[in-house]
Amino acid sequence: MHWHPGNGSLLTLFGMQKAGSCKRGSETADFYHILFAMFVVMYKLRKPDLEIPVYDYFTIRPQWKEIRRILNIGIPSGIENSMFQFGKLAIQSTVSLMGMAAIAAQGMANLIENLNGILAIGVGVGLMTVVGESLGAGRKDEAIYYVKKLSIVSEVVIVISCLVMYILVYPITKFGGMEAESARLCIHMVTWITIVKPVAWVFSFIPAYGFRAAGDVKFTMTVSVLSMWFCRVLLAMILARGFGMGPMAVWIGMFADWSVRGIIYAIRLKNKKWLNHQVIG
Structure with missing residues (x-):
């Protein structure tokens, strides 16, 4: 879990310091933190000065051949990191x-x-x-x-x-x-x-x-x-x-x-x- 100001805000300002509420508060803050980061990235990808700008996300279709190539590299690396933990x-x-x-x-x-x-x-x-x-x-x-x-x-x-x-x-x-x-x-x-x-x-x-x-x-x-x-x-x-x-x-x-x-x-x-x-x- 990444600690950021949202965690502290929900835990202190909204009275979520107790064990169960603390967990829910930090998870809620994490969710909004990730959601905010997603929208920022999507907005930045629309910049016209990028080499490959992205304007319409609904027209994007998965290219399964490329996805398989990525997974062939990503899955072994993920297994390696998981085993290390x-x-x-x-x-x-x-x-x-x-x-x-x-x-x-x-x-x-x-x-x-x-x-x-x-x-x-x-x-x-x-x-x-x-x-x-x-x-x-x-x-x-x-x-x-x-x-x-x-x-x-x-x-x-x-x-x-x-x-x-x-x-x-x-x-x-x-x-x-x-x-x-x-x-x-x-x-x-x-x-x-x-x-x-x-x-x-x-x-x-x-x-x-x-x-x-x-x-x-x-x-x-x-x-x-x-x-x-x-x-x-x-x-x-x-x-x-x-x-x-x-x-x-x-x-x-x-x-x-x-x-x-x-x-x-x-x-x-x-x-x-x-x-x-x-x-x-």
Whole structure:
């Protein structure tokens, strides 16, 4: 759910603070928020200076061939994202059994890990556009070049981001009011993230953006889902529950996930099989 002023208005001005009313109020605000956004987009699409303006929506007819092509890319990506969310829930259920100190430390470490990856993910999203345009123009060598080049850029960004967040982790735990044990666990986990992430993260994520742009979505979905369940979830549960390794077990599983995916994607990038797909015929 996206929080926006409409939520606060319905919850406070219209007396919807109670549990049931609160839920209805936020859902009602979300509905009107989405409805408003829809009308704004429809209005903007009518601008004559657009390359393809849309004036009469009632004359639009679905082109099922194009819709199938879109779904062939969208459905595997959706499954991949859904499985990732299920995996996060499974990991959270394991962490929740470790006590409040571990829960707080894991939550903060996870937040810091997300923050130090934001810029590199932005590079990956940009890579999708670049690779898509290169392949659309039939320039396969150019697509390979940009995957490699932007992977290097992402590596530099990750190293800098990890070092910055490592420097800030102690003040963050201090100003965040974390207890001594939680802060110690958090700093320990962030230290290992700072060591491992620059080595393993880039090739486990960035080339996949290029593969998806080339239409190789089923391969990335299969690798991501299997690696996530066997490494990030299963291995983490075994280490946490079987060997009592605490919240660090979650990160060992994640490091294994990154490493396995990185090796597979590096092989895929080298053998160039990801270029054998066609998004638009």
